[in-house]
Amino acid sequence: MTHRIAIIGASGYTGAELIRLIATHPGFEVAALAANSKAGQAMASVFPHLRHLDLPDLVTWEDIAFDDIDLCFCALPHKTSQQVIARLPQHLRIVDLSADFRLEDPAAYARWYGNDHAAPDLQDEAVYGLTEFYRAEIAAARLVAGTGCNAATGQFALRPLIAGGVIGLDDIVLDLKCGVSGAGRALKENLLHAELSEGTHAYALGGTHRHLGEFDQEFSKLAGRDVRVQFTPHLMPMNRGILATVYVSGDPEAVHHTLSEAYAEEPFLTVLPMGESPSTHHVRGSNFCHIGVSGDRVGNRAIVTAALDNLTKGSSGQAVQNANLMLGEDETAGLMLAPCYP
Amino acid sequence: MTHRIAIIGASGYTGAELIRLIATHPGFEVAALAANSKAGQAMASVFPHLRHLDLPDLVTWEDIAFDDIDLCFCALPHKTSQQVIARLPQHLRIVDLSADFRLEDPAAYARWYGNDHAAPDLQDEAVYGLTEFYRAEIAAARLVAGTGCNAATGQFALRPLIAGGVIGLDDIVLDLKCGVSGAGRALKENLLHAELSEGTHAYALGGTHRHLGEFDQEFSKLAGRDVRVQFTPHLMPMNRGILATVYVSGDPEAVHHTLSEAYAEEPFLTVLPMGESPSTHHVRGSNFCHIGVSGDRVGNRAIVTAALDNLTKGSSGQAVQNANLMLGEDETAGLMLAPCYP
Amino acid sequence: MTHRIAIIGASGYTGAELIRLIATHPGFEVAALAANSKAGQAMASVFPHLRHLDLPDLVTWEDIAFDDIDLCFCALPHKTSQQVIARLPQHLRIVDLSADFRLEDPAAYARWYGNDHAAPDLQDEAVYGLTEFYRAEIAAARLVAGTGCNAATGQFALRPLIAGGVIGLDDIVLDLKCGVSGAGRALKENLLHAELSEGTHAYALGGTHRHLGEFDQEFSKLAGRDVRVQFTPHLMPMNRGILATVYVSGDPEAVHHTLSEAYAEEPFLTVLPMGESPSTHHVRGSNFCHIGVSGDRVGNRAIVTAALDNLTKGSSGQAVQNANLMLGEDETAGLMLAPCYP
Amino acid sequence: MTHRIAIIGASGYTGAELIRLIATHPGFEVAALAANSKAGQAMASVFPHLRHLDLPDLVTWEDIAFDDIDLCFCALPHKTSQQVIARLPQHLRIVDLSADFRLEDPAAYARWYGNDHAAPDLQDEAVYGLTEFYRAEIAAARLVAGTGCNAATGQFALRPLIAGGVIGLDDIVLDLKCGVSGAGRALKENLLHAELSEGTHAYALGGTHRHLGEFDQEFSKLAGRDVRVQFTPHLMPMNRGILATVYVSGDPEAVHHTLSEAYAEEPFLTVLPMGESPSTHHVRGSNFCHIGVSGDRVGNRAIVTAALDNLTKGSSGQAVQNANLMLGEDETAGLMLAPCYP
Structure with missing residues (x-):
């Protein structure tokens, strides 16, 4: 049927x-x-x-x-x-x-x-x-x-980590790089090719982006307490794609393990091998989300990167x-x- | 099976x-x-x-x-x-x-x-x-x-016109705009992002591009005589797509009618309404080819434009x-x- | 002062x-x-x-x-x-x-x-x-x-040739590739990054672009008779630059010689050695115009390419x-x- | 002379x-x-x-x-x-x-x-x-x-803050967005237009980028103690420009005031009004560096953004x-x- x-x-x-x-x-x-x-x-x-x-x-x-x-x-x-x-x-x-x-x-x-x-x-x-x-x-x-679309990207990177208690809740930083189609087919000066091509800038700084409402709701529910992340989006000279770079405190191996376990059976979410990181190029036009985890020379810090196509x-x-x-x-x-x- | x-x-x-x-x-x-x-x-x-x-x-x-x-x-x-x-x-x-x-x-x-x-x-x-x-x-x-890929684009624009005898054979000009993936994943300086982005240039000028061998073979067979077109490709700051702009002598209505008839039943070739023209954007990642025909204020001249994705x-x-x-x-x-x- | x-x-x-x-x-x-x-x-x-x-x-x-x-x-x-x-x-x-x-x-x-x-x-x-x-x-x-800006590019390629009588006047084809800033800072859907990036298309087909008024006026004055060129602009995924590919009949060596002589003393116009062709990349942000001439395997045909920055x-x-x-x-x-x- | x-x-x-x-x-x-x-x-x-x-x-x-x-x-x-x-x-x-x-x-x-x-x-x-x-x-x-080039960008954002003692030294995160010309005119697959255009990814994750040597040396000298920042660069689909988004703890007003005072007489460094943020577009091809400061809804956090042209x-x-x-x-x-x- x-x-x-x-x-x-x-x-x-x-x-x-x-x-x-x-x-x-x-x-x-x-x-x-x-x-x-x-x-x-x-x-x-x-x-x-x-x-x-x-x-x-x-x-x-x-x-x-x-x-x-x-x-x-x-x-x-x-x-x-x-x-x-x-x-x-x-x-x-x-x-x-x-x-x-x-x-x-x-x-x-x-x-x-x-x-x-x-x-x-x-x-x-x-x-x-x-x-x-x-x-x-x-x-x-x-x-x-x-x-x-930004809320989805950040949640794919963070939900199992918050639910699993493997990261700190008070110093989460989401730095997102966003393709321009996320803003729709709107006639706005800042969406013109001449204004966007070959450059980048942050926008909605200071915790003012509306998708924070979703992060607050979902992360607080998961944690059983108020969680307030920092989230700064950047407009990229590209039509499709979001790359989230998420800075958290916690053990990188535990972070990688937790995400890998959580998404082991998911058809659209893939956790890359430890230390590898995704590119928006590799998910463009698809329903897949690639997630990477890296440690840092600074102890007890992990970087989670997640890439998906904002339109898909x-x-x-x-x-x-x-x-x-x-x-x-x-x-x-x-x-x-x-x-x-x- | x-x-x-x-x-x-x-x-x-x-x-x-x-x-x-x-x-x-x-x-x-x-x-x-x-x-x-x-x-x-x-x-x-x-x-x-x-x-x-x-x-x-x-x-x-x-x-x-x-x-x-x-x-x-x-x-x-x-x-x-x-x-x-x-x-x-x-x-x-x-x-x-x-x-x-x-x-x-x-x-x-x-x-x-x-x-x-x-x-x-x-x-x-x-x-x-x-x-x-x-x-x-x-x-x-x-x-x-x-x-x-260039040979395909030019032939879609021209074969029915040559076969049908509706255009002149001695003054055909193909000006092609080609995406960079046509050159493959080769390590060449001129394929670097820094060399290509935000600009364009012609290459293989003067009738030296190898795809001319195909044009010569196929068009001459169709015409029953030697046909030698002019063909100049241009490298575009885009990954996928070829746009052919073909300048021919002939009646634009006859040109449009001939192409429309020839491709009426084709699943992948679409002739747009008279005066409309295609964009490589609209075929990217697909097996479709869009073809447009326009006249010109100069009498007995037609412009055929054809767009397809070179990789598809x-x-x-x-x-x-x-x-x-x-x-x-x-x-x-x-x-x-x-x-x-x- | x-x-x-x-x-x-x-x-x-x-x-x-x-x-x-x-x-x-x-x-x-x-x-x-x-x-x-x-x-x-x-x-x-x-x-x-x-x-x-x-x-x-x-x-x-x-x-x-x-x-x-x-x-x-x-x-x-x-x-x-x-x-x-x-x-x-x-x-x-x-x-x-x-x-x-x-x-x-x-x-x-x-x-x-x-x-x-x-x-x-x-x-x-x-x-x-x-x-x-x-x-x-x-x-x-x-x-x-x-x-x-288009009119300037075409005239730099053609004026000395028309004035010098070295090319045919009835089969001139100007195929132009134009950066988007030529359309200004206007809120138009077709100027959005999402609509323009990574693709190209022709516009103002059929001899309808307004810059033809300038070509008609200037070329006819030079020739002492009416001259009507074909001119098709294409919108490029780039902010600055115009590349004109001009197809003319005439002896390529004479074409190159005539342009070289005409511009020998010009501070901003450079005629490249025979067979070389310019790129908009190489004039971006400057007041220079680079001009190339090539012959073609088709006899008595020359291709003149000219590149300049439309804003400069x-x-x-x-x-x-x-x-x-x-x-x-x-x-x-x-x-x-x-x-x-x- | x-x-x-x-x-x-x-x-x-x-x-x-x-x-x-x-x-x-x-x-x-x-x-x-x-x-x-x-x-x-x-x-x-x-x-x-x-x-x-x-x-x-x-x-x-x-x-x-x-x-x-x-x-x-x-x-x-x-x-x-x-x-x-x-x-x-x-x-x-x-x-x-x-x-x-x-x-x-x-x-x-x-x-x-x-x-x-x-x-x-x-x-x-x-x-x-x-x-x-x-x-x-x-x-x-x-x-x-x-x-x-990355080291310069990060230092412009941070030196006066470290020297002035207005930010925490143990939780500094530098997220950098870098144009491709920073990698030079090298024949590497990841620098091809086809690999870079219309997408982005992080690289040198985990505190492995060599410019960290400069950060360590300079920030530690300024602070009089070891300082180890987190620094993650991202390759952008653009030729020129670096945008640093720097996450620090401290009073945003103090951060803005300290940077404004420090650079008040500098011909090339401009601190934007509080809450505004720079774009790499606006410094391209120039020797200027624009710096912005924003607070966040999360208390005692400031975001410093700095944009410059990596080649200039x-x-x-x-x-x-x-x-x-x-x-x-x-x-x-x-x-x-x-x-x-x-």
Whole structure:
């Protein structure tokens, strides 16, 4: 049986990435595509790289016949997403890629996003979508909140270490290098090629990046106490990819062992041999995440590096992985595409 | 039934691309990988992006047990390729990705490549591998010679026009913009990031590029007379992709109509609506080729633009497409991956 | 004596490039900077790379005290430029970087730019700013119209050849590869890093690019008859640089000799030895233009390649060169900066 | 008076950068250029971007007439450099850009570089070339050892903080993002465009990078006790630039104040307003270093970011700055070139 999929917000990069993945998914078919600002257009004119696919034209989301839809991906900006999802049919399975249902505490949402949550009742039923750690809940969920791409990367590096008590909790530093597609297809001066190519800079310094809300929520839950990491993202002259370099205190061998054990059976997470480190090049366009551990000449310090593709494992690939669970598909269905290198 | 595939020359970019494509091919499995200079190494150390695959370690090609092999891709440098293929089992199906069997006339080979052909008898049986134009021959062939990536791009733009007599034959200009992976994983100063990024230049000016041998052979056959095009490649600051801008004399509408008709049923070749033009971005990582036609304010002139990915449709994707024909698979098997954009 | 310079339109890339050049110009000082949309801001906030300079804050152009100004660069968008310049003091020396005063014939302007010229009287006194060919007129001019960056590149390749009668006039093809900064600091989707990096495409196909107005005007004057070239620009994944590949009929040796003779004494134009070809890498950030000539195996065909930096020699460097002539400075003053490579 | 300058190792990127800077230096002229592997060649063939300069051809260093030379830049690889400098005339002023004379302790040199020092006596007289902190010594020196480019960046961020006692000494983390030209014009697979473009990875993890020798030496001297920082470099898909993100404990306001005071009079070092952060884009091609300070929501933590161009302020620009001091020129002579942006 083929599941019929709708995508709301199909004119952005995560929408396009969903379609790319579904294109070769054996159990999914794209049944409806919505993008209200471009309703009426053919996808081939919005994303010519999808020209070979037999896709429905863009419509407004209000025009989707949801009775025929098995699952809906919602790839809208935050704040808009909660407003739209609140108006979707109550029984519809939804994977939301926005930030709107990631934070369990509406006060935390208001603090990080600057507006009150418009659908706190939906928040109550939403499941946090970091697949590897919430499999059962996701499989049973109606509404899954996809994680932030930076938040996913940092959590893959740190969750087993915090849960296992093998690192210090008060001096964790996450230095992230982020590809520009994470910022979406937005008309902003700082996303122009002329402003980005051949250089780099930090942004959201000082603990102001919104994905910190996810780190706080998840790491504190794991540790049973408040955990506040330092997190500084940097904009890279590259389209796809996140590299996290995480500085922790703890025994490097224990760190490596803990991560290796935790991910031994995971199809998409690979811990490299001790001392090796990953590259975003080697996961580009794929749902894989490569993780490395190194020690340092400074005693009791470990460096964990994690690389994934922000559009795939960090967003749309994760969303498909969650949809697979929700619809009873094999979790890896449609997601075993090899990275595109070079 | 799954066909068992060997790849000789697996440590280069076209070798890696073959593996990427076979990774999700429903009817192929990688049975042996050879790279004599790296024999004994694991593929994960040579190409970490293939780490998730269960691949055999690299061996020397002499160590492959060819009795178990259904088809062998040979991705060696030219000159080496003919020497190796001459020593392979006589009945083994082979798709060669080098330049060694592209030119029917050994004298032409010697002129363009600077050395005598070492296996002229094999040349006699080799079929030129431009799939869309040699389907029957390829399906029946034992040895198929993959085309040059630039040669493929130019031929997709021009073959139906020459065959149809709708353009002039004496003033064809091909201006090509080529991604750097076409030059392979070679340690050359001009392929360094520092030498290439953020700039461009022409190379092989004056009609000296070896792919001209293929243009001459194929276009002259089609026209029934000698055809000598001008062809100037340019090295682009990008890893994948070829964009051909072809200047011809003729009626633009006739040009568009002829190409549209010729490729109407082709799964991988798309002619865009009149006046639109393709981008290499929109075919990256895929086996598709997008073709555009425009007129010019100068009368009776048409501009044909064609974009493909040199590693996929220009090389390894074409090779898999040919292998599909040779082994009785669906021609598109394993090749419907959507382009990776952005 | 130091000349006091004003720049209107200082918040764009050509404005910033003017300031970069004036920063080390021995005879110029920046006396006023205008950008109406950013009036009141410090230049360090608009262009942090100019932070080390002691620059005046941005004002509206209406607030500039023009009595103290020796020369004004106007780096506004076309159409706005003519409106502003018409209201500047009548005696003020002006170098305009827009397209507004390049075309002598108001009808041609209206045809290429889609609006009637708002200051046809000023057009009468404007001098076309291609320095090497209009030195005397520029030195005596009050108003100089900077050329298009593509138009400059093509003319450097072709003017001596057309004037000298050494090439055919009816089959000239200009294939240009253009860096993205030529499009300015505009918020357009196609200028985003995610849309541009790692790929290329043609644009303005079919003889529709506005710089053709300049080619028509200048080449026809030189030839004493109408000349209509084919010109196709391509957007490159690079910030600076234009590479023109020009296909002409004629004797390659005569072509090389004619260009070499024409530019033998030029400080900024270099003709490479026969058969060599230039790279945009080698002129980046400089006022130099490198020109190469090759023959082709097809008889009586020559390929002229020309490389310059669109922001420098193609725009702001040319503007400073013209200002030097207008103010009696050495023509090369402030312009001998070596290219920034790699 | 013009000082006559020789450059040994002129065929590498730092050699080319020296020539670029000297090209517009009012008091220096290039009198001799050596590169033993390319002796006899014209610089225009090795670095076509320097074609407009009237430069001497390359010779072997043994063929330089040192009697006519006022100062010699030595831009050779480490180990070779000490062997060559040991054979240069005893009185010749030398600025060495290699790593050979940076470490005062020969045992430290042997430990970090893996070979015994071949000229320990010269080491005794060598002065560490971080201009802003060793001005008097450099002005009086015969032999100056240029610093590592990463070492310079980290020291600009940290020296005043360590000297001033405003940060903790035991938890300093330097995360550096480095452009590829820092690795030189070397034929290494990992420096190919195809391997680097559009991705990033860490290298020299675990406290193994050789520039740590400099950090240890300088920070320990400043602190009066052993200081061992963590330092992890990352290779960026960009040619020029280093961005250091430095995580320290301490009061952010005190950190900002200390750096601002320390660099208030420095012509090339700029501390941005509190909370702002620099970009490598904004210093490219220049001798400037921009430094930012931010606090964090985690108490008593500060993040110092520093950006410079590794080839200029990190290497050849520093070298010219030191040569200016050694030869009695104004320290900024030839170095006030504005950054090349975009």
